[in-house]
Amino acid sequence: MSTEQDSTKRKSKVERVIATYELDGFSDQLARRWTAPEDSDSLRELADLMNQKVLDAALREAGAEVLDGEVENMYTLLTDDDTTEGMRVQAENSLQSEGVDVEQLQSDFVSHQAIYTYLTKVRGVSKEKNSGDRIDNVVNSIQKLRGRLTAVIERSLDSLRNTEKIRLGEFDVFIDTQVYCRDCGKQYEVIQLLKDGGCGCEDQVQSE
Incomplete structure (x- = not known):
């Protein structure tokens, strides 16, 4: 095995994916967003962000026209636990029709554990913890989760209404915990x- 091949083998998954999809400057963005003194992103949020960038890059590489909000919606359909199997298959078929290798794409998605390993072991980044900041972080996380849950419920109700599975007029979704x-x-x-x-x-x- 050549030195170049050996070096590639030793790279973390995050490094390999960043290089494969040419996400220039994204490694610095990951470190910056994780260690931000205010409103820092969690590891799961960073993993979702990176995977969405991977999805966006894959679509553009295939020559697909990417509309505003399309990547976020497609990623949710592919990965969210609340997505029905039928909706997920439909999303995969849509990507395949655009020329995207769905199996390869999903294997290139990274986990929050992979992000943590990359930031701490490869980049040597540490995150200072402050009790006051932790409350703000929890509040932000809850609000973001509420937003995601609201979007999933709205999308599911719209789908059921449009296919005449349920009767429903104009509606609003409220999440109260x-x-x-x-x-x-x-x-x-x-x-x-x-x-x-x-x-x-x-x-x-x-x-x-």
Whole structure:
């Protein structure tokens, strides 16, 4: 085996995918977004971002016209647990019709563990943890998850309505997550609970 081949073999998956899809400058973007002092991205969010860039590159390499929002929607259909099997197969067929090797594409998708290994072992990046920032990060993560869940529900309802599986007029989707504290017996909206720094247990104890 040549030195060049041996060097390629030792590269991490993230490095290989970045090189294969010519994602110039993306390695620096990964490190910067993970260590940002405010509103940093989680490893899962970074993996999703990279995989969407891979999907975008694959479509453009195949000569497909990529519309705004199409990559994000297609990626969700390919990977989201809430996507039905029929919708996923339809998305795969659509990619194949554009000339994309779907099997190769999906094998090139990276996991959040691969991102972590790349950032910490290859790039030598460390992430400082701050308790105040962690609350903000949790709030941001919940809000992003709500956005994804809302989009999945809206898309699924639209599909069922358009195929006349259900009857439904114009609609809005609301995601409400409540936390019940067994100690003080009160219920709180999760985002407000986090922003308030907790529930009223301590105040209740002091008043007693």
